[in-house]
Amino acid sequence: MVVRHDADASAALLExxxxxxxxxxxxxxxxxNSKAFLGRKVEGDxxxxxAHRGIVSYDPTELVITxxxxxxxxxxxxxxxxxxxxxxxxxxxxxxxxxLGGMVASGLSGPRRPWSGAVRDxxxxxxxxxGMGKHLRFGxxxxxxxxxxxxxxxxxxxxxxxxxxxxxxxxVLPKPRQCLSLRLEMDAALALQKLAEWGQQPIPLSAxxxxxxxxxxxxxxGEGSVAAARERLGGELLESAYWAGLRExxxxxxxxxxxxxxxxxxSHTGVLALPGEQLIDWGGAQRWLKSxxxxxxxxxxxxxxxxxxxxFTAGHCDNPFHPLAAPLLRYHRQLKTQLxxxxxxxxxxxxxxx
Amino acid sequence: xxxxxDERVDGVLPKVDKSALLAELRxxxxxxxxxxxxxxxxxxxxDGLSAYTTTPMLVVLPERIEQVERLLKLCYQxxxxxxxxxxxxxxxxxALPLEQGILLVxxxxxxxxxxxxxGRYARVQPGVRNLAISQAAAPYDLYYAPDPSSQIxxxxxxxxxxxxxxxxxxxxxxxxxxxxxxxxxxxxxxxxTLGSDALDSPGFDLLALFTGSEGMLGxxxxxxxxxxxxxxxxxxxxxxxxxxxxxxxxxxEIIAAGIIPGGLEMMDNLAIRAAEDFIHAGYPVDxxxxxxxxxxGVEADVHDECDRVKVVLIQAGAxxxxxxxxxxxxxxxxxxxxxAFPAVGRLSPDYYCMDGTIPRRELPGVLKGISDLSEEFGxxxxxxxxxxxxxxxxxxxxxxxxxxxxxxxETLGGKILELCVKVGGSITGEHGxxxxxxxxxxxxxxxxxxxxxxxxxxxFDPSGLLNPGKNIPTLHRCAEFGSMHVHxxxxxxxxxxxx
Ligand SMILES: Cc1cc2nc3c(=O)[nH]c(=O)nc-3n(C[C@H](O)[C@H](O)[C@H](O)COP(=O)(O)OP(=O)(O)OC[C@H]3O[C@@H](n4cnc5c(N)ncnc54)[C@H](O)[C@@H]3O)c2cc1C
Ligand SMILES: Cc1cc2nc3c(=O)[nH]c(=O)nc-3n(C[C@H](O)[C@H](O)[C@H](O)COP(=O)(O)OP(=O)(O)OC[C@H]3O[C@@H](n4cnc5c(N)ncnc54)[C@H](O)[C@@H]3O)c2cc1C
Numbered sequence: 001m002v003v004r005h006d007a008d009a010s011a012a013l014l015e016x017x018x019x020x021x022x023x024x025x026x027x028x029x030x031x032x033n034s035k036a037f038l039g040r041k042v043e044g045d046x047x048x049x050x051a052h053r054g055i056v057s058y059d060p061t062e063l064v065i066t067x068x069x070x071x072x073x074x075x076x077x078x079x080x081x082x083x084x085x086x087x088x089x090x091x092x093x094x095x096x097x098x099x100l101g102g103m104v105a106s107g108l109s110g111p112r113r114p115w116s117g118a119v120r121d122x123x124x125x126x127x128x129x130x131g132m133g134k135h136l137r138f139g140x141x142x143x144x145x146x147x148x149x150x151x152x153x154x155x156x157x158x159x160x161x162x163x164x165x166x167x168x169x170x171x172v173l174p175k176p177r178q179c180l181s182l183r184l185e186m187d188a189a190l191a192l193q194k195l196a197e198w199g200q201q202p203i204p205l206s207a208x209x210x211x212x213x214x215x216x217x218x219x220x221x222g223e224g225s226v227a228a229a230r231e232r233l234g235g236e237l238l239e240s241a242y243w244a245g246l247r248e249x250x251x252x253x254x255x256x257x258x259x260x261x262x263x264x265x266x267s268h269t270g271v272l273a274l275p276g277e278q279l280i281d282w283g284g285a286q287r288w289l290k291s292x293x294x295x296x297x298x299x300x301x302x303x304x305x306x307x308x309x310x311x312f313t314a315g316h317c318d319n320p321f322h323p324l325a326a327p328l329l330r331y332h333r334q335l336k337t338q339l340x341x342x343x344x345x346x347x348x349x350x351x352x353x354x
Numbered sequence: 355x356x357x358x359x360d361e362r363v364d365g366v367l368p369k370v371d372k373s374a375l376l377a378e379l380r381x382x383x384x385x386x387x388x389x390x391x392x393x394x395x396x397x398x399x400x401d402g403l404s405a406y407t408t409t410p411m412l413v414v415l416p417e418r419i420e421q422v423e424r425l426l427k428l429c430y431q432x433x434x435x436x437x438x439x440x441x442x443x444x445x446x447x448x449a450l451p452l453e454q455g456i457l458l459v460x461x462x463x464x465x466x467x468x469x470x471x472x473g474r475y476a477r478v479q480p481g482v483r484n485l486a487i488s489q490a491a492a493p494y495d496l497y498y499a500p501d502p503s504s505q506i507x508x509x510x511x512x513x514x515x516x517x518x519x520x521x522x523x524x525x526x527x528x529x530x531x532x533x534x535x536x537x538x539x540x541x542x543x544x545x546x547t548l549g550s551d552a553l554d555s556p557g558f559d560l561l562a563l564f565t566g567s568e569g570m571l572g573x574x575x576x577x578x579x580x581x582x583x584x585x586x587x588x589x590x591x592x593x594x595x596x597x598x599x600x601x602x603x604x605x606x607e608i609i610a611a612g613i614i615p616g617g618l619e620m621m622d623n624l625a626i627r628a629a630e631d632f633i634h635a636g637y638p639v640d641x642x643x644x645x646x647x648x649x650x651g652v653e654a655d656v657h658d659e660c661d662r663v664k665v666v667l668i669q670a671g672a673x674x675x676x677x678x679x680x681x682x683x684x685x686x687x688x689x690x691x692x693x694a695f696p697a698v699g700r701l702s703p704d705y706y707c708m709d710g711t712i713p714r715r716e717l718p719g720v721l722k723g724i725s726d727l728s729e730e731f732g733x734x735x736x737x738x739x740x741x742x743x744x745x746x747x748x749x750x751x752x753x754x755x756x757x758x759x760x761x762x763x764e765t766l767g768g769k770i771l772e773l774c775v776k777v778g779g780s781i782t783g784e785h786g787x788x789x790x791x792x793x794x795x796x797x798x799x800x801x802x803x804x805x806x807x808x809x810x811x812x813x814f815d816p817s818g819l820l821n822p823g824k825n826i827p828t829l830h831r832c833a834e835f836g837s838m839h840v841h842x843x844x845x846x847x848x849x850x851x852x853x
Contacts, residue, residue, distance in 0.1 A: 061606040062713055084612060113553065120559055121531050134802040142711040143743035144528065144783035146517050146566045147791070147798050148826060149810050153530065153562035162558070174612035196472040200494060202583045202652055224654020266551040268472040285553045306551045322556035327546045331814060332557055338809040350557065 006054025029160035031099030066169040069101025088116035107157025110247040111207035120156030127167035131340035160346040176220035184215045184235035191215040196268040210280040256290040259316040263287040265307030363831040364823045368433040389413040401442045401449040410451030426543035438569040440512030446788030480511025496581035499526035517566030519784035521617040524742035530565040537576035541815045569821040571814040585650035593672040594641035601643035602717035604670035617648035618742030625736040632697035635690030702751035710774030711783035731766040745783035796832035
């Protein structure tokens with residue numbers, strides 16, 4: 001049985017926001033603070049969401065779970081696990097510290113992302129404390145809902161700059177019946193070529209990563225398809241712990257003392273020639289880079305293939321998030337001004353102007 | 355309360371001098387087609403919601419993006435409202451024109467710019483038809499997953515603007531889940547890229563925000579969609595039930611068994627009979643409900659899942675379960691479902707298609723509620739249902755030539771949507787709000803939520819020139835709608851003065 005601590009602290013959160021609005025004081029929204037390293041530094045009073053926690057509703061046959069933002073991801077995962085279901089975006093849990101609100105606000109997804117979608121793809125509805133000091137509801141618990149603008153998905157990856165998320169409804173899915181991992185010795189260039197080829201075929205892949213030495217694959221599906229793919233792909237069996245290590249950034253690659261960069265590129269991009277070490281995830285669409293190279297150089301190389309680069313090492317870079325094109329930045333500012341007119345929510349966390 | 359634009363409650367529109375505008379367009383954009391005579395404008399007076407018509411002031415049919423850019427700059431300078439239109443198949447009046455505005459038809463942008471099999475994406479112009487993308491990808495054994503029933507006609511630009519769905523959404527997602535990137539022109543005629551060829555892009559997720567925004571935030575000029583490998587096999591089971599409740603419960607049981615079908619559709623007796631009459635799909639006309647369950651993927655898994663689902667269906671009380679013998683029969687089973695709207699259209703001079711969504715567990719109660727309302731209003735209702743994801747399409751049968759029937763049909767439709775909202779659902783799952791459901795938005799959202807929607811609009815289109823009056827009602831409209839429409843014993847928006 002999962003031990004659960006449920007508490008509705010939304011009234012207190014709303015009061016803290018209204019207080020901040022009255023005194024025009026900035027707030028630094030914080031869940032488990034497992035992502036404190038990511039993004040720009042925010043000056044402001046801490047608004048801690050962790051007292052607002054617990055699962056509000058969960059009906060496995062509806063494939064939807066609704067929980068308060070401060071709920072630890074570990075608790076959510078355990079409850080889903082009991083019903084044979086999962087969050088397909090496979091978020092990192094960071095020793096149990098990471099919260100649901102933090103997961104949605106940072107919008108980062110694990111190894112299954114290219115096949116099952118990102119955090120934002122699972123978000124069906126949210127409750128939000130706004131810059132007008134109101135506690136509102138957008139979206140809901142239904143799979144399809146196109147009434148009004150899709151504010152819930154906009155909040156995914158907004159790093160708390162548009163308001164305080166208090167509750168989230170997510171689509172969940174049954175766990176696959178069969179899961180098996182393989183290791184195939186080959187270099188990165190060949191691995192990327194193979195992945196581009198296999199991507200066009202109905203192979204039940206659910207993760208693909210190259211750690212510099214070998215290609216690691218995870219197969220998920222029914223018994224028949226997984227067995228057939230294993231036969232076809234060859235290689236040796238791999239411990240599934242590799243994927244948790246990748247997700248939680250515990251693989252030895254991440255221990256390298258050089259700054260960590262996340263490069264998001266089109267999946268069929270060839271090997272990126274950059275100083276340092278690289279680890280390929282998301283079937284080629286996400287590359288982790290450990291490098292001392294200059295931020296400008298990294299960003300130029302990645303932008304040249306229509307990608308972008310985020311610095312994951314605290315304090316290393318003045319603008320950890322990839323700079324926006326001029327018109328985009330202007331509309332980001334306008335959106336921020338409209339939704340958070342006093343600029344109290346995590347000012348400057350993503351971009352100095354937002 | 356009429357849904358046509360009403361300046362009194364929807365806001366005053368800028369006054370535009372038609373002949374001056376026409377002259378200026380001819381001068382600045384001499385090679386762009388502009389329609390201006392009553393006769394030429396007529397075909398554009400409505401979209402798929404044909405009960406409502408408004409003659410646009412002018413219709414423009416650009417063929418190059420530079421023309422759209424130029425046009426938008428001009429309209430911005432001259433304060434002219436612009437309504438975008440794709441193929442005009444929308445069912446909620448999203449592309450309903452304005453007498454005081456330009457209708458910007460994007461249908462001539464039909465070029466498929468690139469199909470990239472290694473990157474598994476296609477880059478297309480906004481007027482490309484949904485089905486044309488899958489056809490262009492077919493040589494690579496790839497396809498574009500979202501498949502609205504209107505896919506032979508509707509445009510990808512319209513799909514993005516409505517976040518269109520189809521019968522395969524539960525497993526493969528809506529339009530929003532299958533996009534990589536869109537190019538847009540802002541109201542000021544400035545180019546902007548949302549999303550990227552990678553799986554995400556820096557900053558806020560404006561791609562998600564724009565998807566389903568009904569032409570209110572910008573004009574879509576190019577779309578990059580994801581392509582998927584075609585499933586090796588697809589099999590369809592047709593299960594008959596002697597009650598809709600049992601069919602509804604069977605849907606939950608399939609999912610509880612850990613199976614996510616490619617498609618899971620339900621039809622009630624009236625819809626079954628209409629479809630059978632029209633398509634001869636081989637449906638059991640005496641069943642109270644049927645479920646169509648498609649399982650797709652790798653051959654070995656599909657066989658296995660068919661067996662599992664069969665057991666579940668029989669345990670759930672199906673009176674008969676049939677597996678389509680071959681591809682021809684599978685296509686036939688689907689043809690019945692995909693033609694359900696026109697089939698029902700043959701039973702009655704007019705029909706009105708609703709689009710509410712509900713949590714699936716509420717299905718029996720909502721169907722009962724619909725049948726009670728149907729009796730109360732004296733109008734037949736056929737039910738077609740994307741059962742897997744809780745999206746209902748009740749079709750209300752009426753005759754617009756009978757005085758008062760359109761009004762009655764609309765009131766009945768509005769009641770059905772309110773019922774959906776009451777059980778935790780939404781007034782629209784895929785057809786959009788447009789003008790059609792503008793009043794029901796007041797039931798689904800409170801005034802603070804509507805204010806936030808207007809704030810989003812103001813961030814991208816402060817002058818309100820893009821598709822005025824659609825999607826988000828003014829608070830005045832809600833106050834007025836609410837005053838004739840008291841529910842739960844109290845007026846919505848009590849804080850607003852009545853007038
Ligand atoms: C070393 C490291 C590596 C990581 N790598 C990955 C990875 O590879 N894949 C992956 O999926 N995740 C990764 N993460 C992300 C992390 O696990 C999740 O994003 C986590 O859910 C963050 O939760 P938190 O509660 O700790 O958030 P916090 O760190 O507290 O907050 C994260 C951001 O969200 C905002 N925020 C938090 N709660 C709310 C709320 N309720 N409303 C509005 N804004 C809010 C904060 O202001 C902040 O901007 C990594 C984290 C760490 C520490
Ligand atoms: C028989 C039938 C069956 C249908 N079945 C389904 C179904 O299964 N699923 C479903 O989701 N829908 C369905 N629809 C509804 C309709 O086909 C979809 O909403 C479709 O996405 C509309 O595309 P369109 O090109 O016709 O757009 P239009 O009707 O021309 O426009 C729709 C909206 O998009 C905006 N728009 C169009 N192009 C652009 C652009 N380039 N830039 C900005 N805004 C733009 C318009 O302003 C308008 O608000 C059906 C319709 C019919 C008639």
